Amino acid sequence: MGQPQESTTSDEPLAARLRELKERTGLSLAALATRTPYSKSAWHRYLTGTQRPPRSAVEALARLADADPGPVLTLWQTGAGLVSPSMEEERERPPRVRWRRLPTLALLALATATVAAFAVAGRHGPPATRNVMAAPRCHARSCQGALPDTSACARDAQIASSVSDAAYTVRLRYSPACGTVWSEVRMRSPHAREVSVRAGQNVLSAAYPAEDSAGYTSPMLAVPSARGVEACAEVDGKLACTGLDVEEPTGQ
Structure with a gap:
């Protein structure tokens, strides 16, 4: 009995966040089942923390709640052992700190490269940007x-x-x-x-x-x-x- 309790406890922050998103959608469990590939009983297990949801279920619920999936996916990854808390703290540091540490010559080079990239995009469209945006989350x-x-x-x-x-x-x-x-x-x-x-x-x-x-x-x-x-x-x-x-x- 101790093992299921440990699993539920480790996923409780995720389950709590999923319940918040579910309340935000205003949908019942039956309605969630019709809007997603997951059954009513599956959603009950995900929301109570008795079963770990797949990533696609987490993303689907965030979409239905019109919410940014990033924070809840961080909880999902942390619970799965894919992201440690210390790693996540480093990830949350404002990116402008790195800009302040760049030497002047590096900033000038970066500005020149940015201007050149915009000039190319103006003539040929932004293929690099489209490729990054189109990167799928599964295959x-x-x-x-x-x-x-x-x-x-x-x-x-x-x-x-x-x-x-x-x-x-x-x-x-x-x-x-x-x-x-x-x-x-x-x-x-x-x-x-x-x-x-x-x-x-x-x-x-x-x-x-x-x-x-x-x-x-x-x-x-x-x-x-x-x-x-x-x-x-x-x-x-x-x-x-x-x-x-x-x-x-x-x-x-």
């Missing part, structure tokens, strides 16, 4: 079941296939950086909907109530390409699907 199997916006996979996503009708548009999205696919539905009026993505026998889905204006994607599947994947959305009993057929081998 392939580590993304499985996560939502695309909480993992930054949506930033380089391509529309592999789509289908539209008068009420909504369904898209199959593919992220080369993450190696994942998911289904996305864009509504023209509020309706309850279920969004799913399928690759062979592997299927993931998420259901959203009509009053949820933000939820519109399925969880992600890890795949090498969008070929052979089907994206679907069911709205008021009407199902629409789109996808790419598996490429036929070129033969004799």
